[in-house]
Every structure is written in structure tokens, then in C-alpha cells.
Amino acid sequence: MSRALTIADLRVLAARRTPRSVFDYTDGAAESETSLRRARRTFANLELRPAILHDVSQIDTTTLMLGQPAALPFAFAPTGFTRMMQTEGERAVVRVAQRHDIPYALSTMGTTSIEDVATAGPDARKWFQLYVWKDRSRAEDLMARAKAAGYEALILTVDVPVAGARLRDVRNGFSFPPQLSLSTILDGATHPNWWIDLLTTPTYQFASLDSWGGTIGELLDTLFDPSMTMADLEWLRSAWDGPLVIKGIQTLEDARRVATAGADAIVISNHGGRQLDRAPVPLRLVPDAREAIGDATEVWMDTGIMTGGDIVAAIALGAQATLIGRAYLYGLMAGGERGVQRAVEILQGEITRTMKLLGTTTINQLNPNHVRLP
Template identity: 50%
Template sequence: MAVTRRLPRWQELAPLLQFDLTLNRRRARLSRVGDIADLRTIARRRTPRAAFDYVDGAAGAERTHQGNRAAFDDLVLTPAILAGNAEVDLSTTIAGRRSALPVGIAPTGFTRMMQTEGEVAGVRAAEHAGVPFTLSTMGTRSVEDVAAAAPAATKWFQLYLWRDHEASRALIERAWASGFDTLLVTVDTAVAGLRLRDTRNGMTVPPKLTAGTVLDASYRPQWWFDLLTTDPLTFASLSGSTSDLASLINGMFDPTLSIEDLAWIREIWPGKLFVKGVLTADDARRSLDTGADGLIVSNHGGRQLDKAPVTLDALPEVRAAAGDDVEIMFDSGIMTGSDVIAALALGADFALIGRAYLYGLMAAGEAGVRKVLEILEREMRVTMQLMGAADLSELTPEMVRRIER
């Protein structure tokens, strides 16, 4: 039968003519973002290579970083048919506080180098989403500034132990006085890992821009404008000026970090304490025996020891050693909401995001970080519905299996 054609009527055509006239380019960019990989693409375009690679890269040949992602890629989540639910409860309790989602923002260093809103964008987005924000010892806003930026947020502080233990004590006391109620003690960074991208880019700590990195940055005028029209970059928790930055960094880390140091930190910290960087049953038991309230299974996103255990492989061992009553957070490799759900099903109580958070920050500041959390919430909710789980307590290891490719 031949197709009969006619001229379109205006009343039928008019609803189809919808033009995107948004003048806010940041909002327009984010409206087309589907997942965190899209935010990474925008971040790479808008951020100088040295700063982007500082976030995106890892130690050595980056085998551990690749392994973290490959482990998630090789998982199969079991769908449940005829078990639908209209509502999913993603809330949980971690470190004595309620979180609207089972994921929070991990500590990241030198954050304002990626995008000048830095930690303030992170803590405000976390406050808006009702999730915890963690400030790093290497943060570029002070504990006082971060506390003032989001008074109602759940705020945690991450500690690198300094050679000068009394200076560490003073910093811990400042954090507690500013409302940071949980301490994450990072134990896998007695010395910095060999991050080859930073070496090749001329990126040092403290950062040093070579002719090549300056040329690369020149293609990102907004980044330069933000850098030159805001206050200088410093490790704000360490110093209020840039004059002594190099000496502070070079002398900061304590390479002799030991279990006795952890016991000392436990003695002086009045709040909840989690040990970050646990990958083995023995280290889990030693940390708990020394007074840790919880553990964070993490290989620092592959940024420390290359060829270290993949976090998803280490999680069941650490859970078995810790027992069911110990709170365990999971860190390293998470890029989707289904990654979070898989980690929870395999034994974690909570997850932390580092790179994913920074991709959003580099892409669009606070709005980009909010977008990251919105994406993860949507992905987690849909994943739970399709797996037939109404709340997080219904997730079990039997819902996840690994395939061999």
C-alpha cells in the first residue's frame, strides 16, 4: 500500500521545535552528562594536563589502578524478576551518623589546583546530598574554613602523621574543635608512591609549572583566570602562607609510622577512628586491637604501591578478619552506582569516592560535584530495584559473582 503524504500542520510541528537557549554554559554542559565517564571527558578538556593527570594517574605502570576497575568490570549482579519495589531506601548509619547515601567524599590533596572552588565545593555538595565529606591533611582549605562553609555537613578529617608529632596533635585538636567528629588515619603513605605521570608532566610537590605545562594550561583560559584571581594555593591546614610550603611538605611525612603511633593517635583523638589502607587480615586485626573503631579497605586508588592487592579482592578477607560488627568502608576504583552496590553486597558498609568526586569538581565546580552524587544515587537506586532489594540490608554476597574473561 502506498504511503499517503501531506504537509505538516503547525500545531503538530510547534511542540517539536524546542531549542536549547541556556546561557549558563556550566548548566548546559551538565544537562548532557549521563555518567561519571562523561564528567571525566569534560574535566580532561577543561583542566591542564598536569593537574588532570595528578588526579587521573596512579603509581608505576598503574597496574593496581587498572586492576581496581577490572575487578568491578568482571562482576555480574544478579537481577530479580517478579520482585519489584517502588521505593528504595539508600540511607545508612556510619561512624555514628546518618548518611542519606552509602557513599561519601574521600580525602583528596591539593584540591584547589584542580578547580579553585576546591574543598568548599566538595563539602557544600556533601551537605546538600546529606553525605559525609572528608578533608585531607593535604587540603587547600583549613579545617576552620571548611567547617564554616557547610556548618550542617557531616565532616571527617584525614590524618597523615607528621615527623613533628606535637604539630600533628595540634592539627587533630583543631579538627575536633571545628566539628570534625571522625578521624581517618592513612597508613599506606609513609613515603609517596612513584607517580610517573607527574614526573613526565613536570609536576612536583610542591607543584612546579614548566614551559610545557604552562603552554598546556594556556588552552584553558578559565582555569588560568580562576588561578590568578583567587588566593594562592597552600596546604591550608599546615600553613597560612606559601613561604614555608616546601619545607613543610618535605619534612611532613613520618616514614617510621608504626602501630605504636596508631596507639598514640587513638589515645589523643576523642571521636571515631578508622584506619585507611587496610588490605590484609593481619593488618585488620592489628588495627582493631590498637583501638580503631573501623577500617577502610583501600590501596589509595593505586597511587602508592603498584601491584598491591586489588581492593575488591581484599574486601572479603578483611571482613572475615574483622567480623560482622566492625564498620568497614571501601575505597578505590568506584566510578558507578553499581560499583557501590557491589562493594556493599560483598561486605562493605560504606564507600568513598575520590577520583569520581574530582572529575565532577574539574568539570563544573560545586555543581559538578552535586552531579556526581546525583548520578551515583540514580544508578544505585535503579540497580537496587532491578536486583529486588528494598534497602541496603538486603544486599548479600550471593547477589554478586565474578566472571572470568
Template identity: 60%
Template sequence: MQRQVPDPRELLDLVGFKKPELNSRKRRLDAALTIEDLRRIAKKRTPRAAFDYTDGSAEGEISLARARQAFSDVEFHPSILHDVSKVDTSTTVFGGPSALPFGIAPTGFTRLMQTEGEEAGAGAAGAAGIPFTLSTLGTTTIEGVKAANPTGRNWFQLYVMRKREISYGLVERAAAAGFDTLMFTVDTPVAGARLRDKRNGFSIPPQLTVSTILDTATRPGWWFDFLTTRKLEFASLTETGGTVGELLDYAMDPSIDYDDLAEIRRMWPGKLVVKGVQNVPDSRRLADLGVDGIVLSNHGGRQLDRAPIPFHLLPEVVREVGADTEVAVDTGIMNGADVVASIALGARFTLIGRAYLYGLMAGGRAGVDKAIQILSDQVVRTMKLLQVTSLEELTPAHVTQLQRLVPRPL
């Protein structure tokens, strides 16, 4: 092989030094390529109790692990020789548009994770053209979310409380603020056993103990934000009085039944969706009652551990009720490919909870924007590799759910 002295001009063409990014938030978010990357950043920047509240689930955390594994166990079946230079990710759900086939799920205590909280989530959702859902146990008011997302779609998640008048008042406020969809949550007769929280001595607001003070030393930014912004509290429930424990006790009512559903339906002028459905017979009964939608969900694995995997339930529920009501799904979604698989198997829509919160903890509003962008890019790339140009082209033929857990015959 003939060798030569390198030409300095050619060497200059190979030099690819980038201008250093001085903004530390932008630098760390630019380095995140996946939701798992955002999770790792979030864990470094957030006190353990707050991070574990977000990251953890109930008891042995089996339900959450199984839900994520179910998405990993998807096999895709792409077509070939289709023009996918342009793809359309838009859809309609619960009577309105969404630019992407996912929206932001309701999460409680959101400003605990990072002080921009629901305002960051709502603003990012509005900018992306997707719905944002506020929890009854949110830390920003109904009116505050409306101000943060004045022209976008806002949804409200409702716990029917022991003191029914509290819930009825929230329904009226959400309607007055122009929220278009109400999510009636039905999987919380009592709180699940979230053992990470108990071991961490989790409380709202966080208490300064020896362990939290030690935790502060490596996360001063989080504590600075916490101590220099408005008080952390249940924003929509401040007028009810009582301790945090009492409010949670009000929120979890084992006596709610179909009569409560009927009463809320009578009060609510928009779309009514039931969240927390976990079997086919309940799906059928709700569809027969004429609800506008159901969300297959086990509450992110935070209630009954070893509950059914929503993604596994999806095909059978869609076959049973998909012609009568819209079916959405949540729990375990960490990649845009998970979203595409859900749509292919008949879901009208999907909801992301932890994925958005990891972004929030990693970088506030900019982190939520990043989480949405990561998922959006993954949705588009997966659709192009499957060689479909719209969500309507996705069918069950594009997906196989590989099985690990097969029931033993009785």
C-alpha cells in the same frame, strides 16, 4: 500499503526542538550521563599537569587499572517480583547517618584541580547528606570546610608527620571544629612513584613554563580562576613554614607504628578509622585493638603499584572482622553499581575520590553535585533492578566476583 499526505498538525506533534541552554557550564554538565563523561569534560578543561595529578597513579598504573577491572568483572544476581517502587539508600557509618552508601574521600591539592576545591566538595556533600573527608594536604582549612558544611558530617584524614606536633595540632583543630571521624592513614611511609607528575614537572603552585603557557592557550578559564583567587597552598599547614617538598617530606614518615596509633587514639574524642589496610592479619589486629573502622584501600593505586585490589579483599576481611568493626572500601569506584556490589559483599560504606574530582574539574560545585547525582541514580537503579528495597537486603548472594587474576601455586 495505502499512503496519504501528512497532516501538518500531526507533524507539529513530532517536533521536539528544545530551548537552547545558554549557560555553558549547565549545558556541558547536562550532557554528562556517567562519571566517565565528567572525566572527558574535565580533561578538556584542566591543564595537563593538574589533570594527570588527579587521573594518574603510581609507576605503571597497574593497581588502578586492576581495581577498576575488578568492578567491571562483577556479575549481579537479581531477584524477581518484589515491589521496588521505593528504595532506601540510607545507612549509618562510624556512628552517624549518611543518605547514600558513599562519601567523599580525602584528596590533596584539591584547589589545584579547580579553585572551588574542598569548599565545593564539602558543600555538595552536605547538600546530599553524605560525609566529606578533608585531607591533611588539603587546600582549604579545617575551619573553612566546617563553614562550607556547617551541619553535615565532616571527617579528617591524618598523616602522622615527622614533626609530631604538627599532626597533633591538626587533630585538636579538627576536634574543635566538630569533625566526628578521624581517618589515620597508614599506607604512606614514603611517597609512591607517580611518573606522570614527574614527566609533567608537577609542582604546587603550578609554574609558568613554556609548556604550561602553551597549555594555557586552550584552557584560559582555568588559569583565570587560578590567578584571580586566593593563593594555592596547603591550608592547614601554612603556619609550619617550609617549601612544598619539605612539607611532603614531613607528611611521609617511615617510622610511624602502633604506638602512634595509640597516641592518636588517646587524643581523638570521636570515631577512629584506619585507612590503607591491605590484608586480613592487619585487619584482625586493628579490630582486636578496638578501632571503630578500617578502610580497605591501596590509596587509589597511588602508592605501591601492584598492591592488592581492595574490592577483592573485601569478602575475606568482612568474614574475619565484620562482626567487630565496620569495614569500608575505596579505589576504582566509577559507578553506583560498584558501590552496590561493595555493600552486597559486606562493606558498610564506600569512598569516592577521582569520581568527585572529575565533577569538580568539569564544573566546580555544580560538577560535584552532578557526580553525586549520577552515582546516586546508579545506586537506586541497580537496587531496583536487583529488586531490593534497602541496603540491608543486599547480600553476597547478589554478587559474583568473576576472576581474571588467579595466583599460581608456589
């Protein structure tokens, strides 16, 4: 792990240590994967503008998320099927989150239960991510369990009325749990440790859902409710009285709508490029969204983040925080909890170094003058 100097290095290790179908599920995006490439290209092509002759001997990377301090300006995004990527799964991630004072969001599609994650990270800031099902009572039960287990906030993901066309998964015959076939047996010959873990640890299953034998797309289309509207936010508020985050905002109009409806934070996100291909690049929406909705609602963003410099740029353009997904999953696949730990160390070092080179000592000092978008 110490030889991995960047998140890209962890990605290379992850690809070596994980079966292709599992790696591609994490690494891939929808259709032509244009949304993901555009997001990463935007970060790669932006210009950071340094200021010189400032005392940067002491750096404070603390930021506020939902009004509470977090030691770094990012949280671990909710991701599904996490134990499939590496058997330590969500427990490993929440332990690292607790160690570094980073909020962690557990997905509805998680592979460790709400209660077991709470036990693994009793002092971590824990959020629960919810997909609204056609059966509302199931969602109400999950919210009640999260509340009872001490979860601080609810993240409602709103950009999955139907599953995106994730073609790598279709071509790989990806299923959950993984099924033995000629291709998976051949792949297992080159990833024996992963398969040994699969066969010697508890069976992978959804921690919050019943078992499922179909494809991922079929699961999403069966469970999730495409008829949900803004009116359903009233029902949600009646069932959840804590902070509410709306994830999947991709236009200024929708940012205004959910802010007016009382969201405590919005996440400008195109689901990591995994839903609508050629969707807006979230980073480009950040400055206008920040101006459009004012200070009453926090603005976060995700998609395309691979370096600490990316996170600094997003904060400078107006985001109060970011979510990272693939970045820590590459670490998890590369080395379990040690890999997630290494991902945080890499990002923390890059954030600190970038802030010093920009001539800033606190997150609040970052501003649009530090970034020029192409």
C-alpha cells in the same frame, strides 16, 4: 552538566577543562598504574545477579557510617590540592555533602582550612584525614583544631611511609602551586579559564601546612614519618577521643590488627593505586575482611569506583560503605560545585536503579548472592 550521564562523561569534560598536569595528578596512579587498572577491571568483570518479582517501588539508600545514618552508601574521600583542580575546591565539595547528607573528609593536604570548611558546611558530617608527621606536635595541633571545629571523626591514613612513584607527575613537572614555564604557558592557551582563575583568586597553598616549593614526592618524604608503628595508635587515642578510622588496609592480618587495637572502622584501600603498584585489589579483600573482624569494626572500601553499580557490588560483598575520590573530583574539574552535584546525582541514580534491578529495597538486603566475582 546535564549532558554528562556517567562519571566517565565527567572525566572527559574534566580533561578538556583542566591543564594536563593537574588532570594527570588526579587521574594517574603509581608506576605502571597496574593497581588502578586491576581495581577497575575487577568491577567491570564482576557479575550482578538480579532477582525478579519483588516490589521495588520504594527504595531506601540509607546506610550507617560510624553508627550514624548517611543518605547514600558512600562518603567523599579526602583528597589533596583540591583548589588546584578547580578554585571552588573543598568549599564546593562540603556544600554538596551537606545538601545530600554525605560525609566529607578533609585532607591534611587540603587547600582550604579546617575552620573554613566548617564554615562552608556547618551542618555537614565532617571528618578529618590525618597523615602522621615526624613532628607529632603538628599532628596534635591539627587534631585539636578539627575537634574544636566540630569534626566528627579522624581518618588515619597508614599506607604512605614514603611517596609512591607517580610517573605522570614527574613527566609533567607537576608542582604545587603550579609554576609558569614554557609548557604550562602553552597548556594555558588551551585552558584559559583555569589559568584566569589561578591568577585572579587567592594563591594556592596548603591550608594545614607551611608552604612548599619542592615536588609532591619530596614533600611527602620530608614530612611523613616512616617509623610509625601500631604502638603509635596509643598516642593517637590519647590525642583524639572521637571515632577513629584507619585507611589503607590491604591484608587480612592488618585488618585484624587494627580492629583489635580499637579502630571504629577500616578502609580497605590501596590509595587509589597511587602508592604500591600491583597491590591487592580492595574489592576482593572485602568478603574475607568482613568475616575476619566481625561486626565490632565497620568495613569500608575504596579504589576503582566509577559507577553506582560498583558501590552496590561492594556493599553486597560485605562493605558497609565506600569512599569515592576521583569520581567527585572529575565533577569538580568539569564544573565546580555544579559538577560535584552532578556526580552525586549520577551515582544516586545508578545506585537506585541497580538496587531495583537486583530486587532489593534497602542497603541491608544486599548480600553476596547478588554478586559473582570473576
